[in-house]
Amino acid sequence: MSTNFFEQQATAKKSTTWLLVMFCLATVAIVVTVTVVVAIAVSATPGDPNAPAAYGEAQSPWPLAILAGVGTLLLILGGSFFKILALRAGGGASVAESLGGVRLYPNTTDLSERRLLNVVEEMSIASGVPVPPVFLLKDEAGINAFAAGYSPSDAVLGITRGALEQLTRDELQGVLAHEFSHILNGDMRIGIRVMGVLYGILLMGFVGQLIFRTVAYGGRSRSNEKGGNNAVMVILLIGVALIVLGFVGTFLGNLIKAAISRQRERLADASGVQFTRNPAGLAGALKRIGAAQAGSQLQAPNAAQASHILFAEGVWKNMSGLWSSHPPLAERIRALDPSWDGVYPAAGSNARLIASELSAAGALPRSSHKTSRAFSHTSPLAAGFAEGSTSRSAANEVPLPVVDRAIEHVGKPTQAHVDYASGLWPLLPDSVISAVREPYAARAVVLALLLNRDATIRTQQFHALSGSIERDVVRLITQLAPHIDALDTRVRLPLVDLALPALTSLSPPQYRQFITAFRTLAAADGQLDLFEWVLSQIVIRHLQPHYDKAHPPSSGRLRLERLSEPCAVVLSAIAHAGNSDEKAQHAFAAAAAVLPHVSLTLLARPAAGLPQLRQALNAIAQATSHAQGRLVDACAASISADGHATIEEVELLRGISDLLGCPMPPLLVDQG
């Protein structure tokens, strides 16, 4: 198993490519078969006696056969593209809704929902992706979960009521780590393509039935026409051929789908355990599935279609393992817990633990889990927080080896990162936490992050703002501003991630009003610093897919060598940030050394301004994910060129990395 995020992305891409090749081969085979069948059928039937002689004997079977072939081709491709587009446009939310999911809001007062959302928030911050919207399948008693969407920005998590009620916090964490791995490994994109491809073949079979029925029914009324009879036979044959091929195609397609799905599930189990370093949690959840009466089954009628995105087998199957979308339960448990004796725990045997976790969550909403964890890590970073308040200069430094190896952790969060994430809570005042979970007030939090420290500019900003958003929100920003100003740099990026679930529950008109206010505020600043700008871009990047049907570009195929100009802009902007011109030269040179094959020259400060940077980042979206990773690596080299890296610089690195689609976990002091 590979441990590198970029390799993982590449593998995911390869298996999609493989899938598409298989699909193309299947389509070609089907089209050729249809053409040949039609050609044989036409030449086997005697010519039309009523037709003019010249037309009768010499009639070639090929025009009709080719027509049928082209029709089939259009049908399959059209159906697939239609389905893929529909799935992409709807995003993860529409998949969750089609399974009967109800959106859970971050301001919920229900304790078990709160516990779940706490786990989700921590894992998001730990992996550096936006906190996804969570959907609860209220009517499902089985234990199951899923991740859906096209990219981390529009990903959603779904979980059944059974899982919410019957799993302990560690087990929930195991399940969610598995789902986060799907998000980070790029499995959701594969899922959407698989669904689309199968739909095309399915549609062909459906059309075959349609033709067969229409002709078999309509043909009877036509049977008095002698010539028509032959044609009817031909059409019937085409119909039957389409039905048979559709059946065989779906059959084989499901085999391929199941094989890919099983492989991705094994991988998600493995990377989920890497994430939590707690195989017992995931294994425990799988054992609960084995123990529970309802197992992992879903009642929703659409469950079969979504079977490959679920945590565990969602539809009951009385078939051999070849068709299972998941490896057998016992095999998955044994992989995590080799000493397992094959006996499932009694259902409900963890009820007391869950109850105590929930009551603890009620008493101590934020750090409750610390007491309930089966094992606890004393993270060196937690000590770092304490130090930070006393000796700031020491805590403000991040050791260079950590920065140099930052890239290795992209998409590969660990338990230490989760501990870090839960360690961030005490740095956030209660008023900010409750505000950021409230759709109404989350706007104020995000806007307050964009306020300039300079009092005059800030007054201008408030002035500009008063026209574009409700007065009460402006008042709320004024109240929150002192708290936000005092925030540690390390929590600014996580705060943006935390605000996203609340912000994505705005209605489209509310969203547009918010974005207008957001842009107004940024414009009134006149000179956003690079980190504030990056934060604002992150907000837009992750919000847009929910409203504008714009997709954050998935990585493309270009190599960095062909993107030397945009790379130079990004690296120059970073080199200039907080550096004198002389030092910038040095920082840029260090970055250029990481990319020896790209011709890079340091641009002057104005040529690497924010508008240029935006264009550059858009251009780099066309690069392969591996290339983007190398660029992030070069950025890291740039910030550590002067012999030290501050937390501000490191958070900037994480922000840029996010904008390049490489979710970078927080950099931990002890990880070098």
Place this chain on the structure above:
Amino acid sequence: MSWVIVLAVVVGVVLLIAMYAASIYNQLVSLKNRFANAFSQVEVQLKRRYDLIPNLVETAKGYMAHERDTFEAVVNARNAAMSGLQQASANPGDAAAMQALSGAEQGLSGALGRLFALAEAYPDLKANQNMMQLSEEITSTENKVSFARQAYNDAVTAYNTYRQSFPPVIFAGMFGHSTDAELLRFDSEAIAEAPKVSFN
């Protein structure tokens, strides 16, 4: 052979219509889910508001011992609104449930308004720290309620507009989306909508 082409065209057209109808169906379902989900945010906020009221009554009771009727009216109105909310959350968008909820909410606002008006006469109560905090919280919750309600109404409007537009209107009835969802209006808009002016 010519009618083979006719048949192919017919099949193609039927197929296109079927796919189009399927996409309309999906869109209707997803718009409906969206406003139902938006309603659950209204529910969160209203519940919070209802949870604050007993505290408010408890605090005020100590100062306004003689206003028992007002307290009773507030508590009753709150309970009525609670049950209205329960029914509304069971089927959001249902006209009767939405109107019942908005009626109950107006009753509650009226009762609360009377309580606050009476409280004006009790300077000690007004100066009470707890009371000030509670009334501040109630006000800010009201802002959140109206924000969530706006989101719900936007979602309902999107659903209704789509449902009534052509061509979805042809299929909407067939797919079980034959009635408009009901907007949620509270007092202020009700007044703005039907001003009762008399010139006698």
